[in-house]
Amino acid sequence: MGAWLNGTLTPAALIDAADRGFTLGDGLFETIRAVGGRACHLDRHLARLHHGARLLQIPVPYGDAAIGDAITALLHQEGLNDATVRVTLSRGPAPRGLLPPSDPRPTLLITASPPAPAASPARAIIARSTCRNERSPLCGVKSLNYLDNIIARQEAAARGGDEAILLNTQGRVADTSIANLILELDGKLVTPPLSDGALPGIMRGLLIDRAGVAECSIAPEDLYRANSACLSSSLALRPLASVDGRVIGDGGKAATACCAKAIA
Amino acid sequence: MGAWLNGTLTPAALIDAADRGFTLGDGLFETIRAVGGRACHLDRHLARLHHGARLLQIPVPYGDAAIGDAITALLHQEGLNDATVRVTLSRGPAPRGLLPPSDPRPTLLITASPPAPAASPARAIIARSTCRNERSPLCGVKSLNYLDNIIARQEAAARGGDEAILLNTQGRVADTSIANLILELDGKLVTPPLSDGALPGIMRGLLIDRAGVAECSIAPEDLYRANSACLSSSLALRPLASVDGRVIGDGGKAATACCAKAIA
Numbered sequence: 001m002g003a004w005l006n007g008t009l010t011p012a013a014l015i016d017a018a019d020r021g022f023t024l025g026d027g028l029f030e031t032i033r034a035v036g037g038r039a040c041h042l043d044r045h046l047a048r049l050h051h052g053a054r055l056l057q058i059p060v061p062y063g064d065a066a067i068g069d070a071i072t073a074l075l076h077q078e079g080l081n082d083a084t085v086r087v088t089l090s091r092g093p094a095p096r097g098l099l100p101p102s103d104p105r106p107t108l109l110i111t112a113s114p115p116a117p118a119a120s121p122a123r124a125i126i127a128r129s130t131c132r133n134e135r136s137p138l139c140g141v142k143s144l145n146y147l148d149n150i151i152a153r154q155e156a157a158a159r160g161g162d163e164a165i166l167l168n169t170q171g172r173v174a175d176t177s178i179a180n181l182i183l184e185l186d187g188k189l190v191t192p193p194l195s196d197g198a199l200p201g202i203m204r205g206l207l208i209d210r211a212g213v214a215e216c217s218i219a220p221e222d223l224y225r226a227n228s229a230c231l232s233s234s235l236a237l238r239p240l241a242s243v244d245g246r247v248i249g250d251g252g253k254a255a256t257a258c259c260a261k262a263i264a
Numbered sequence: 265m266g267a268w269l270n271g272t273l274t275p276a277a278l279i280d281a282a283d284r285g286f287t288l289g290d291g292l293f294e295t296i297r298a299v300g301g302r303a304c305h306l307d308r309h310l311a312r313l314h315h316g317a318r319l320l321q322i323p324v325p326y327g328d329a330a331i332g333d334a335i336t337a338l339l340h341q342e343g344l345n346d347a348t349v350r351v352t353l354s355r356g357p358a359p360r361g362l363l364p365p366s367d368p369r370p371t372l373l374i375t376a377s378p379p380a381p382a383a384s385p386a387r388a389i390i391a392r393s394t395c396r397n398e399r400s401p402l403c404g405v406k407s408l409n410y411l412d413n414i415i416a417r418q419e420a421a422a423r424g425g426d427e428a429i430l431l432n433t434q435g436r437v438a439d440t441s442i443a444n445l446i447l448e449l450d451g452k453l454v455t456p457p458l459s460d461g462a463l464p465g466i467m468r469g470l471l472i473d474r475a476g477v478a479e480c481s482i483a484p485e486d487l488y489r490a491n492s493a494c495l496s497s498s499l500a501l502r503p504l505a506s507v508d509g510r511v512i513g514d515g516g517k518a519a520t521a522c523c524a525k526a527i528a
Binding site: 169177 | 265267277279280282283286288289290293319348354359360361364373377380394395397399400407409410412413414415418421433441442
């Protein structure tokens with residue numbers, strides 16, 4: 001897989017084993033849809049990356065325009081028009097110790113892969129194995145610390161599902177392992193608030209701005225009385241068919257269609 | 265920095281940028297003290313590594329004896345007798361997607377560095393920026409997801425401290441950013457229980473077995489009434505001098521001495 005790594009296009013990227021992204025999960029990423037050779041909503045993605053970088057105090061070693069150019073160049077090198085682009089920012093290599101070095105040399109890696117085929121409607125489970133810590137500031141950024149989500153996703157597979165809904169420590173719905181949740185509830189489109197531990201998804205933000213989706217704290221029981229529900233990520237809108245084996249409303253058709261129309 | 269990487273000694277280890285350790289923090293590690301060319305308590309470290317690997321369903325690609333031999337060979341290559349050894353196990357390279365591949369090719373990396381000089385007594389703060397999620401199974405393993413601890417440690421530095429105490433979501437004391445807490449309280453040595461989110465430290469386990477340290481849920485107020493307290497990690501015992509600027513008991517002397525005697 002080709003990549004753009006710290007200013008250089010390369011057919012195969014290698015990372016220093018002392019990179020804190022590898023040793024401590026010390027970094028951030030963005031997953032971006034590219035259509036026709038262009039990254040969609042790059043401004044929003046980079047704004048979120050900068051927000052995360054400020055929280056973690058990681059300098060972003062390239063300007064936004066340079067990152068945009070790098071994505072274009074990488075897509076050209078890889079011969080991809082439509083793609084899934086990933087921008088990874090890590091603290092970079094450092095000696096051992098938890099406190100970041102005073103002179104970090106961050107790693108900025110960009111990769112691209114062919115777009116995934118559209119996923120079938122999600123058969124989700126509510127994860128029992130772990131929960132989202134809504135009191136950690138990491139909920140507000142897209143960090144490299146994905147193990148809770150991986151564990152939840154593995155649980156889904158073990159229980160015959162293909163996506164996991166994460167509750168927070170108070171038992172409220174946060175989001176899923178890779179997407180935000182949008183419900184049609186009492187005639188309105190709603191999504192869990194950031195204060196309940198939802199990741200501030202780029203598509204979620206667009207749907208709040210353009211589809212009138214409102215933030216609303218959601219209990220697990222609310223899932224079962226929704227008229228329709230879908231999962232939103234930067235890559236796709238996906239109908240939510242069922243939760244723990246129970247069909248949700250219309251199986252996700254109306255919510256997905258309504259959201260798709262708003263962002264078309 | 266030299267390393268042993270998947271069976272090969274190398275002067276400088278490089279990791280595939282698609283390694284899930286780098287992209288998702290999908291892995292585990294052990295930090296092990298080596299004295300006289302030998303890893304201390306390697307059996308306990310490897311038992312914890314296996315426990316974590318079972319939770320995450322990551323196959324450990326080498327047997328315990330091979331890992332022990334690798335550590336010995338690496339210390340010899342690096343010319344180190346006393347050292348800090350780190351064993352990192354990641355899920356290895358994989359295409360994008362959260363669900364681990366069905367045929368993982370895990371990465372096992374071993375590095376070694378000279379032992380750090382003994383740290384001065386800790387001036388800790390109680391972290392306000394984040395908290396430990398005691399309901400995540402990740403508390404029970406030493407995973408690569410260290411960002412909450414890093415944030416807490418950065419907060420300590422910003423507030424003039426050199427270590428951070430993490431509370432759990434219920435406000436109980438869990439541990440510090442890199443160590444367990446041992447308190448002399450009401451005439452007994454105690455440490456927060458795993459159910460409060462404490463990492464199952466190897467030194468902590470030794471102190472429970474050999475120094476009669478008992479698990480006991482600890483409130484922040486308990487810190488201030490302790491007669492003495494210390495921080496335990498696989499690398500060192502460190503007196504706890506103060507918390508949020510208030511001196512703790514005798515500044516850590518008695519607790520440190522008592523623990524050091526038990527493991528001598």
